[in-house]
Amino acid sequence: MNEVRPQLDELLFSSVEGVSVESVKVxxxxxxxxxxxxxxxxxxxxxxxxxGRIHGSYLRIPRDLPAAGKFVVVSLRVRRFVCAEDSCPRKTFAEQVAGLTRRFGRRTERLRSALVSVGLALAGRAGARMTDVFGSPVSRNTLLRLITSLPDPPIATPRVVGVDEYAQRKGRIYGTVLVDVETRRPIDLLPDREADTLAAWLAERPGIEIVCRDRAPFYAEGATRGAPQALQVADRWHLWHNLGEAAEKCVYRHRGCLRPVPAPPDEPQEQEEAEPTASSPWPTGHRFAERTRAKHATIHALLTAGHSKRSAARQLGMTLNTILRFSRATTPEELFTGQWQSRATKLDAYKPYLDQRWQEGCTNAWKLWEEIKEQGYPDGYGNVRNYVSRSLRGKPQPVGPRPPSARAVTRW
Structure with missing residues (x-):
């Protein structure tokens, strides 16, 4: 043990003055x-x-960096001195070894510096896992406390400062963040976004030449009062954001102009396709229309096969009056007359406009409802949605290349 003591003395405390190693125990x-x-x-x-007047001594046991995979604990005896100055509020004080201990410290300065470096590089959880690897395990909260105890680095007065808001609690509590635009590093956080707070902060830094801010009136007032010598400009993000919104609204209003006019189809084909639609108030594919057509075909098939009307009613589980009504109709479309589809609704006055907008390429039912609501339509969105899904979905749209969306043009 005596042979390794001088080596450990030189290895552990070679850079620390005023400390003598007495023994090493493993x-x-x-x-x-x-x-x-x-x-x-x-x-x-x-x-x-x-x-130099000693009052007493006591033991301090700080942890040190591990050696050869073993924990190193320093049992350091320090002294308490009596202050010779009568006016000093301290009567006694404990000595601190520079480079080894600090007040209330449970680790040596070397171990503390190593943990701070790990915390700055990896933060909490990952840093805690790394300390387990090199033999000085600490919790993630300990690493975060060591980082927060570091003094703030000296920051020179920026020449160009960026001002924007941030949310501590979205919709309720907001603060102000200040950034050095040239270095892209945050400088300070203000507790609110009031003009007085910003003006006071800028007044303490007369070297600011440019204030880059958003268009909030309180920031404009604070920058004018706090830094009258500075040039105020809008920041790049808000310029692009406002330009994008304006471009998107403009393109959306004139999007119909981008669609090419389709070539008119042949007249005979159009008439042939329009005849079955004009004869039926229900479009093909409507569940009530399809059900009525199926019943009509079944009843007429039984009657054609020689069954009586009462026999057909028994087999199909229908009343005799229903069988009579279906038997009198030569086509299913005759049964649709007088149904609720032929009643006048509040949407009838707006159906031509909806058809026109559908042909122009607007297939969004919510957007169509908003447009006719501005024209005075009193009902809700459901009726427009039903009309679009039942009546307009089957209609062909203009043939031709689809124009780019408003957002695509905005991105261009």
Whole structure:
């Protein structure tokens, strides 16, 4: 043990003055180093006066960096001195070893610096896993506390400062963030977004030449009062955002102009396709229309096969009056007359406009409802949705290349 003591003394405390290693004990996975301070006097942290009068001593046991995979614990005996200055509020004070200990510290400065470096590089959880690897395990909260205890780095007065808001609680509590635009680093956080707070912050920094802000009136007032010498400009993000919104609204209003006019179809084909639609108030594919057509075909098939009307009613589970009504109709379309589809509705006056907009390429039922609502349509969205899904979905749209969307043009 005596042979390795000078080597450990030189290895562990070669850069620390005023410390003498007395013994080194290795027990299992722990290396215990017993040391004591050798300085003759110390400076009072309260008044700065030097004192050599010893009041007593006690043990401090800070942890050090691991060695050869073993935990290193330093049993350091430090002294408490009596302050010789009568006006000093401190009567006694404990000596601190520069580069080794600090007040209330449970780790040596070397271990503390290593943990701070890990925390700055990897933050909480990942840093805690890394400390387990090199043999100095700490929790993620410990790493975060070490980082927050570091003093703020000195920041020079920026020449171009960016001002914007941030949400502490969205919709309720907002603050102000200030960024050095040239270095792209945040400088400070203000607790609110009031003009007085910003003006006071800018007034303390007369070297600011340009204030890059959004278009909020309170930021404009604060920048004018706090930095009258600075040039105020709009930041790049808000310029692009406002330009994009204006472009999207403009393109959406004139999107119909981008669609080419389709070539008119042949007249005979159009008449042939229009005849079955004009004869039936229900379009093909409507569930009530299809059900009525199926019943009509079944009843007429039974009657043609020689069954009586009463027999058809028994087989199909229908009343005799229903069988009579279906038997009198030569086509299913005759049964549709007088149904609820032929009744006048509040949407009838707007159906020509809806058909026109459908042909222009607007297939969004919600957008169509908003447009006719501005024209005075009193009902809700459901009726427009039903009309679009039942009556307009089957109608062909103009033939031709689909124009680019408003957002696509905005991105261009």
């Amino acid at each position: 027990t299992g996975t722990i290396v215990r180093v017993e040391a004591r301070t050798t300085a003759m006097r110390a400076a009072c942290p309260g008044c700065g006066c030097w004192s």
